[in-house]
Each structure stands twice: as C-alpha cells, then as structure tokens.
Amino acid sequence: MFEKILIANRGEIALRVARACRELGVRSVAVYSVADRDSAVVRLADEAVCIGPPDARQSYLNAAAIIEAARKTGAEAVHPGYGFLSEDADFAEICADNGLVFIGPRPEVMVALGDKSKARALMSDAGLPLPPGSMETLGTVAQARAVAEEIGYPVIIKCAAGGGGRGMTVVLSAEDLASAYDRTRIVGQAAFGDDRVYVERYLSPARHVEVQVLCDGYGNGVHLGTRDCSVQRRHQKLIEEGPAPALSGVTLDAIAETALRGALRAGYTGVGTFEFLVDEAERFQFIEINCRIQVEHPVTEMITGVDLVHEQLHIAGGVPLRLRQEDVRLQGVAIECRVNTEDPDRNFMPTPGRLTRFIPPNGPGTRTDTHGYPGYLVGPYYDSLLAKVVVWAPDRDLALGRMERALHEFEVDGPGVHTTIPFIRRVLDDAGFRKGRYSTGLVDRLLGVPD
Numbered sequence: 001m002f003e004k005i006l007i008a009n010r011g012e013i014a015l016r017v018a019r020a021c022r023e024l025g026v027r028s029v030a031v032y033s034v035a036d037r038d039s040a041v042v043r044l045a046d047e048a049v050c051i052g053p054p055d056a057r058q059s060y061l062n063a064a065a066i067i068e069a070a071r072k073t074g075a076e077a078v079h080p081g082y083g084f085l086s087e088d089a090d091f092a093e094i095c096a097d098n099g100l101v102f103i104g105p106r107p108e109v110m111v112a113l114g115d116k117s118k119a120r121a122l123m124s125d126a127g128l129p130l131p132p133g134s135m136e137t138l139g140t141v142a143q144a145r146a147v148a149e150e151i152g153y154p155v156i157i158k159c160a161a162g163g164g165g166r167g168m169t170v171v172l173s174a175e176d177l178a179s180a181y182d183r184t185r186i187v188g189q190a191a192f193g194d195d196r197v198y199v200e201r202y203l204s205p206a207r208h209v210e211v212q213v214l215c216d217g218y219g220n221g222v223h224l225g226t227r228d229c230s231v232q233r234r235h236q237k238l239i240e241e242g243p244a245p246a247l248s249g250v251t252l253d254a255i256a257e258t259a260l261r262g263a264l265r266a267g268y269t270g271v272g273t274f275e276f277l278v279d280e281a282e283r284f285q286f287i288e289i290n291c292r293i294q295v296e297h298p299v300t301e302m303i304t305g306v307d308l309v310h311e312q313l314h315i316a317g318g319v320p321l322r323l324r325q326e327d328v329r330l331q332g333v334a335i336e337c338r339v340n341t342e343d344p345d346r347n348f349m350p351t352p353g354r355l356t357r358f359i360p361p362n363g364p365g366t367r368t369d370t371h372g373y374p375g376y377l378v379g380p381y382y383d384s385l386l387a388k389v390v391v392w393a394p395d396r397d398l399a400l401g402r403m404e405r406a407l408h409e410f411e412v413d414g415p416g417v418h419t420t421i422p423f424i425r426r427v428l429d430d431a432g433f434r435k436g437r438y439s440t441g442l443v444d445r446l447l448g449v450p451d
C-alpha cells in the first residue's frame, strides 16, 4: 500500500478520498485552487498545496502544477476522482513518466475505452449487445445519413470524446440530420477538442442501467450489481438507485455478467462502470464505459458493504483483488439524490452564494457525502453538486420513506442560494417512480419538455 497519495480533485469526492486514505493509514495531499482555499479537504488532508487560480484550466486541469505538487510533497500516487483529469489518458501517461501511480486503468486501456466509438467496437468484438449504428467515427454527413437510413430513425449523433451528457444530439427524422451532424461536431470541437462523431439508434423509452465492476491487474474481476440512473435532466443524472428496480433477477444477472465479461476482455483495472440502456422487453444494449469512480458509487457501497475507494487504492497498490464473486452479496435497496445549488424554477440555473445554514441529514441508514458547512462559499467556478444524500433500507418502500425523511431534515440556506431539493421531491412523488417503473424520459415529462 502507498504511504502518501495526492488527490487531484475538489469538492465532495476529494473529501471522500481523503477520508479513505486516513482510514487506511495513508497520508493524503490535497491540491486546491485559490477559490477553494477554505474547503474542508484542505483542513482534513495531511497536507495541502495551492495549484493555481480558480479557472480549472489553470488549476484542477493543470497537469504540470499537479505533478509539481506531488513531487514537492513526495506523493507516490495520484487519485483523480471524477471529472477534471480522471479520464485523461495523457495525464495518466504523464503521471507514469514522473514515477507516479495513476489510480485508474492503464493509459492504453483508457485510450481504447474512453473513446466511445472505439469502446463500441471493442465491446461488439467481446460479444456485448449494442444499439445498431456505426462501428467507427464518420467522415461525412453522407456517411451519417447512410447509417441512419440503414438503422432507421430516431438516431442519436454522439461525439466520440463526449462525456458528462454533452455532445449528443437526438435526430427524429432525415431532414434534421445534416444540421444535427454539424452542430454535434462543433460542440465536440469546442468542449472536447475532438470533432469526431458516430451514430447509433436512439432507444426510447429506455432505462439507464449500469454495472459497477472491480478488476485487479492480474486478470481477476467481480461485478457489484446494478444501479438505475434513468432520472436524468439533459442526460445528466439526478437520482440513482440500486439494484435497478422492476427488472427480473435473470435480466439483472445477465447485464452484470455481460459487463464483467467486457471488463475482463478490455484488460480493465480498478473500479469502472459499464452503462447499458434497457428497453421495455428487458433487452439491454451497451452504450459506454466510465473509467473512474463515479458520483453514484455510494449506492453500490450501501448495498454491498464494499468500500470502493479502499478497493481502488489496494488495486492501484498492486494488491490482488480481495473479493471473489461469491463474496459479493447484494442486500436491500439504496437511493442517492444529488443536491445541486441550482434553481429548479429558473431552468436549473446555478445559484452561488454563502451558506448561512447547513444541516445535512443524519439518522438510520443515511449517509450524506458533502463538502458543505455553515459559512461555506459556493463559488461560480465549478459544477454545482453540493451534497449526495444516500439512504439504505431493507426494501425500496422503506428506502423511499427514508429519503423523504432525510430530505425533510436537510437545511440549506444562504442569500441567493437555491437547491434542487424541491425538484427531487417532485420526482420522488411521481407515481411511476414510486413503482420503480420509469425511463430516461421521466424528468422531461415532469418539466413539460416536449419529446
């Protein structure tokens, strides 16, 4: 195991990793931008190094500054969290060149899987079912049109380098294809520096069901069950739960085993997530792999009792997987709600400001991962996730009741600060959601967004 780890991230996930380090007796180094100098992780990590101004490009995305902080503090490994540099194969490579262990899959695996189009081709070879579509990126709009004609509308044009719900355009009919193709490429270039796109069939209604996998560097792997993340706004998740509800055990097992087969085939190491869409007939199709710890990882931790960050550190330290598949027992139901500082009544606009009151929920089966505290200044620079409220209960009805109770307890106040809690409550009250029968269209239906 490592003696010292640098945490190349901020917010709740930086705190989550710092906690895991302390629990394992590993020293932690926090890095922070000037805007985050009062953040909790700066106080709670063993050391903290300022790596630049608020602009993420000059701090949390600044590989040189992060490597320099690691060198100065004598860290042996870098935990990238999620977002920022977590899926950047070049950064993983730079870490290795500087004698640092990047806590994630090998760079060449990240290259192969981080490109969504290449991942599709690789997983197709591994025998995973996929939505019909192109097997490589497209060179011209004519090619896109030919694929769309072949598979039939609606289709979705996706950036190969896309992520975070950006760089995807749904195309309902042939007349919209050319403009959608151009638009998606422009977004790809602007947001990801890569304008390559591919086309696949748009599945609707569909549920987003994903599988947590854990693999070591010695060919061993396990899956840790499913999570349903269909409650999404603009392809971004708001609520996640596990196991995915209202699907047969046979389907859940098949999805999980399929994901693990894909992970082993790809030579995956560390924690990873295989995402699928599932239709009403419970047919599932692979869409992408996330090569990092995910925001929603606590859902899996609550139903398996496995600490994914601990496992991640052990695997990166070269320890063979400590779990066999038969050791993984799924128990009960966990639900996570993301509480963002956004105003649901004003199109989910971010609402930065100082928290004058901040009392996160507590009590039986309740876990709140947050970097917030009374007096904390929510800045305008980074994403607006303030807290993840996660509950566990023996069954889904009680988990729902517990989540309502937890949100009822949660007090967040500050001049100008709003949260997504009122909107989350609307979702929790929805009859379809309560029954566990919902799809990725649920939020748009509640918001009255036309199909």
Ligand code: ADP
Pocket: 131, 156, 162, 163, 164, 165, 166, 168, 200, 201, 202, 203, 204, 206, 208, 232, 235, 275, 277, 287, 288, 440
């Ligand atoms: P990102 O990498 O940006 O998260 P994903 O490929 O994981 O993008 O897709 C995010 C969401 O977009 C999915 O959960 C789903 O709601 C929607 N989506 C993606 N591909 C399809 C598809 N082929 N059909 C229907 N919805 C899709």
